[in-house]
Amino acid sequence: MNIYVSNLAFNIQDEELKNLFTPFGTVTSSKVINDRETGRSRGFGFVEMDDDAAAKKAIQQLDQSSLDGRAIRVSEAREKPARSNNRY
DNA sequence: GTTGAGCGTT
Numbered sequence: 698m699n700i701y702v703s704n705l706a707f708n709i710q711d712e713e714l715k716n717l718f719t720p721f722g723t724v725t726s727s728k729v730i731n732d733r734e735t736g737r738s739r740g741f742g743f744v745e746m747d748d749d750a751a752a753k754k755a756i757q758q759l760d761q762s763s764l765d766g767r768a769i770r771v772s773e774a775r776e777k778p779a780r781s782n783n784r785y
Numbered sequence: 786g787t788t789g790a791g792c793g794t795t
Contacts, residue, residue: 730793775792
């Protein structure tokens with residue numbers, strides 16, 4: 698499941714998200730979106746977990762939780778248009 | 786040494 702994490706501190710990195718979601722389940726991939734031009738952090742990122750149940754549980758546990766002094770917002774990420782193994 | 790609504794560079 699793809700998880701959208703926002704309201705992050707500017708010093709948070711992708712490894713921070715991985716360390717935050719790892720105890721809840723297996724983190725397949727974690728990435729914090731930084732500014733592509735300036736390279737500075739944008740304050741939000743995405744976390745992908747193998748177990749969707751653990752992901753939902755992690756969302757409920759980590760949403761509005763205090764991280765680096767700021768309450769982060771965790772929710773399910775939107776689905777990007779993918780034409781892989783999906784059937785209409 | 787800066788800032789603060791949002792859904793990503795593959």
